[in-house]
Amino acid sequence: MTENTGNRNWRAATNLVHGGTMRSQFGETSEALYLTQGFVYSDAEAAEARFNGENPGYVYSRYANPTVSMFEDRIKALEGAEAARGTASGMAAVNLALMASVRAGDHVIAAKALFGSCRYICETLLPRFGVESTLVNGTDINEWKAAVRPNTKALFLESPTNPTLEVIDIAAVADIAKTAGARLIVDNVFATPLYQSPLKLGADVVVYSATKHIDGQGRCLGGVVLSDEEWITEEVMPFVKHTGPHMSPFSAWVLLKGLETLPLRVGRQTESAGKIADFLAGRPKIRRLIYPGRDDHPQADVAKRQMSGGSTMLAIEIEGGKEAAFRFTNALELIQISNNLGDAKSLITHPATTTHQSIGEEARAELDISDGILRLSVGLEDPLDLLEDVEKALSAI
Numbered sequence: 001m002t003e004n005t006g007n008r009n010w011r012a013a014t015n016l017v018h019g020g021t022m023r024s025q026f027g028e029t030s031e032a033l034y035l036t037q038g039f040v041y042s043d044a045e046a047a048e049a050r051f052n053g054e055n056p057g058y059v060y061s062r063y064a065n066p067t068v069s070m071f072e073d074r075i076k077a078l079e080g081a082e083a084a085r086g087t088a089s090g091m092a093a094v095n096l097a098l099m100a101s102v103r104a105g106d107h108v109i110a111a112k113a114l115f116g117s118c119r120y121i122c123e124t125l126l127p128r129f130g131v132e133s134t135l136v137n138g139t140d141i142n143e144w145k146a147a148v149r150p151n152t153k154a155l156f157l158e159s160p161t162n163p164t165l166e167v168i169d170i171a172a173v174a175d176i177a178k179t180a181g182a183r184l185i186v187d188n189v190f191a192t193p194l195y196q197s198p199l200k201l202g203a204d205v206v207v208y209s210a211t212k213h214i215d216g217q218g219r220c221l222g223g224v225v226l227s228d229e230e231w232i233t234e235e236v237m238p239f240v241k242h243t244g245p246h247m248s249p250f251s252a253w254v255l256l257k258g259l260e261t262l263p264l265r266v267g268r269q270t271e272s273a274g275k276i277a278d279f280l281a282g283r284p285k286i287r288r289l290i291y292p293g294r295d296d297h298p299q300a301d302v303a304k305r306q307m308s309g310g311s312t313m314l315a316i317e318i319e320g321g322k323e324a325a326f327r328f329t330n331a332l333e334l335i336q337i338s339n340n341l342g343d344a345k346s347l348i349t350h351p352a353t354t355t356h357q358s359i360g361e362e363a364r365a366e367l368d369i370s371d372g373i374l375r376l377s378v379g380l381e382d383p384l385d386l387l388e389d390v391e392k393a394l395s396a397i
């Protein structure tokens with residue numbers, strides 16, 4: 001490594017192109033892909049010094065890897081976090097953030113409207129290891145307050161939520177966490193690091209599935225945990241080092257390239273999503289349209305306060321339940337049916353029969369996920385083609 005151009009006081013878009021870059025002796029333009037498991041030492045003394053920390057450097061790619069370090073430094077600068085740790089997937093990041101926050105006998109509070117696997121960790125996995133959890137209605141601040149116990153160590157939420165795009169007041173929940181002496185972990189996937197900065201709103205930890213907008217082109221899985229240096233060093237690093245949920249250097253390289261174009265892609269996708277939301281609002285067959293960038297969003301005031309942009313996602317409730325929702329979905333020609341999101345390709349999903357099938361009817365009713373709800377992730381296609389596709393599908397209901 002001869003040069004580290006990373007993390008000067010640049011604006012976001014510049015940091016996303018240059019932040020964290022480490023150039024080798026060859027002076028490559030694009031970040032090098034260090035696809036290696038291990039590292040060699042010039043002599044036994046150098047190996048000893050590397051292992052006892054006297055000579056900082058790389059030891060083994062389960063611990064750290066230069067390409068992964070570049071990814072971590074780049075996103076760290078964007079988020080304004082002291083430290084970051086890349087992981088194999090978004091779920092590895094969520095699991096890591098929770099596992100590094102609790103011990104047996106502790107208690108976790110989480111919003112009910114969670115990504116399915118996150119809910120599984122809180123509801124099913126943590127209790128197996130003696131960590132109790134309470135699920136609350138995230139938009140009701142009093143429920144968070146009432147759920148706090150002396151042993152509460154972590155509060156966990158995502159905002160906007162999947163799939164109904166509820167917006168939770170992060171600063172208000174952060175206040176409760178602070179008073180309780182607990183860590184607030186925010187899954188910021190739907191907002192992206194461009195539109196919402198949970199750390200600035202008082203959260204302690206931010207997690208991403210980099211699989212979504214950060215790759216944004218459907219290629220690889222990845223995740224990241226961002227927080228303060230002390231906690232990452234003392235709790236997160238040892239967990240990664242000894243249990244192996246680390247990010248692959250190949251994925252880190254793909255995701256570094258993804259970060260370069262993140263503002264362009266998310267900006268364009270948001271603009272198109274806004275156009276589709278405006279087109280659908282108030283149409284006869286649309287019972288409900290949920291878009292965080294509109295004034296008719298149920299938490300529009302909170303969204304305005306804590307988000308600097310709308311969303312690449314929108315949700316609609318179609319009149320006529322599952323049958324009408326399926327007819328609409330099947331009539332789409334350009335928009336693809338898939339449960340992924342944040343992609344260059346526009347994707348639609350029917351949560352009640354896919355991503356939220358396993359939680360059961362009762363839990364779906366609690367989360368307002370009726371059989372008529374569809375979630376649309378807007379991609380990079382020409383918005384006019386997307387509007388034509390949606391209009392045609394509406395007339396097929």
Ligand SMILES: *Cc1c(COP(=O)(O)O)cnc(C)c1O
Pocket residue numbers: 089090091092094115118158162187189190209210211212221222223
């Ligand atoms: C996709 C997603 C995850 C899980 O990420 P993977 O990369 O698929 O493991 C977690 N939280 C949210 C909000 C997601 O959308």
